[in-house]
Amino acid sequence: MSAPKGNSGDRREFIANGVRGLCLLSLGGVGGLLLDRAQADDAVWQIDPYKCISCDRCATSCVLDESAVKCCHNFSMCGYCDLCTGYFEPEPNALNTGAENQLCPTGAIQRKFVEDPFFQYTIDEKLCIGCAKCVKGCNMFGNGSLHLQIQRDRCVDCNECSIARVCPSNAIQRIPLARSYLPKGREEKSS
């Protein structure tokens, strides 16, 4: 049976489209691989905790609906204070977990008694929105152990981090992927 004329054109078109599609696919695949390789050798976005001024833009400027920036806690810097100025409102009504005393708007910080007079503060990452309120409190009156960081498992590695564009202190920078994180160490930082 001979194929109708019109259909033979469609078939040719189909084959041509298929080949074109395959080429594009393989090109995309190779490109993706190369990009992946380039990024692997390249860098990732991280916050320099020493430059961050806790302005709150990290919470609202990430391209993700739930910001890739979360609060981290360096326990080795923490004073385990009863009156944690990252946890409590300034001049809290009482040093307990009542909502009236808490600074974190989402209740993302858990306070746990360790031994008199020490308390441990842990961040519930799911609840943290990266608003930096606790970071500000901790830096102003505490040891600065609470700090913000871009979480590698959340960040989608935008070409240009949209937070970096609005960060008032240029705290967001690219670091080699091999380093992965730019953690906050001892507050004493010599330059």
Add this chain to the structure above:
Amino acid sequence: MKLPFLNRMPDAEESGQRVRSARTTAFVSGVFSLWVGASLVWNSLQLRVANPLDSVQLAQLKKNLEQQPGDESLKLQIRKLDYQLRREFSGRRKMNVNGSYLLLAGLLALLASLKVIENHRRQLPMPQPAARDPEGERGRARLAVSGLSGVLGLLVVWGCLADRPLSGEGAGASGGSDAKASYATADEMKKEWPRFLGPGGAGLSAYTNVPQSWNGKTGQGIVWKAQIPLPGHNSPVVWKESVYVTGATATKREVYCFDTGSGKLRWKGEVKGISGSPTKPPAVMEDTGFAAPTCATDGERVYAIFANGDFAAFSPDGKLLWGKALGIPEVNYGYASSLVTWENLVFVLMDQGYPDEGKSFLRAIDGESGKTVWEKSRPVASSWTTPAVIEVKGKPQLITCSDPWVIAYDPKSGAEVWKAQILSGEIAPSTAFAGGQRADPLLFFIEPYSRVVAVKADGSGDVTHTHVAWEAFDGIPDICTPVTNGELLFLLNTPGSLTCYEANTGKKVWEKELAMDFKSSPCIAGGKLYMLSVSGKMIVVTAGRQFKKLGESELGEECTATPAFLDGRIYLRGEKNLYCIGS
């Protein structure tokens, strides 16, 4: 072999049915996607304009609680509202995520049904000449599909982005710290008395019209007198219309700002709520007390530190800006090193313990943010000295002195410029220097009761054996910092022996017994040397090659603090009161 399902063409009725149901699906999924998209946009808008976490009502309730801290029902209200708001926030967040998936599903269904409609049209070719224009139709269908998906796609993107500020929007508003670091210039500093021993810590006043006589008992020459709420041996610091002093007891630490014109207490700021602040007070001697260190200002903020290591910054209107608990310094008698500012930095010298214990440090803190910029561990023992910032060949040096090292640092980076191992014992007097009047300034250091050492400040590395210009052994103080006008160096010791040396050579020019005790350091203003005794007597002599007494004024109150000498005024702290002397 025949494969019927491959060869079989759907009949017209079947095909019509398929198209009809595809049309219905397209309609339903289209309406559904639009509805979901609109809900997403609305939800994101809600999160943007009325974020539950920014609730004004909650903030107001918290404010009310400040007024009525014991009101339990208010606390319950806050907890309830807080819970509701958090739930609403996380609900909206979840709705955004789930809504996006629903929208995606709706769009896929829509696209699939549109594709079915298009395919069915394609499978019914009627190659009649000039009947219809299938290419044009196909083009229109493609256009419709892409147009619709484009619009819905845009809705999705907008839905996701709607709760974010547009790029750059609000820049500089919420940060508050976008502005460049602010501090007074060196020239402005010279006109004020911003720290212990005045501008640069040289003990030299820029003014020549400083009063010379007064009487505390009759009130002659006393412009005002104001009571200082809490005790302290720290000295007054003056910036424009404000005189700052601090006071403390074992349990309370305060900073006071008095009006230079009226002596009215403009504000007092309590240093409290600093996390890590020691619960037990430090062991101090009465002579030192809990507020021996003098505060300092950079013109924009005033910084204060206390015997328990609590360190804080206040705004000129008395707002506590930040605070740090540095821990109780391990210093016999009590902590007494005063604060020093330079550009945007505040320096805290905490010399404690023994040289090999590694406990002593010098920390530079950014005045605006309270963050540590650099810190250096110091191989020295406890000291009660205050650093000075001098300029040598156009470069600043931060000079510190302790047992056994005198060390000069680059104030910007904390790098060591030079050091000399020349002191031992309990070092309380700070560096004396002639305020940058020479190209290679001589610095004078005191080894208590033992000797005065002059060191040339233009060295680098260890200058112990290369840069000591001279040393002398008479009239050596143990507390008071000496003062020099560049030509002469004046040493005043606690029992009141005043000794004048030639600054360049170390040759003794004259000495005089004043026969009274001194703890306050001498200063020079208008070519006169001012010395305030513990009993409250100010002795004024010519700062010259011959001893000549110019005046003696009684305050009627004990004094250990060093006064501030300004334009036609002296601000003087007695045991309980602050005085403004002038006319």
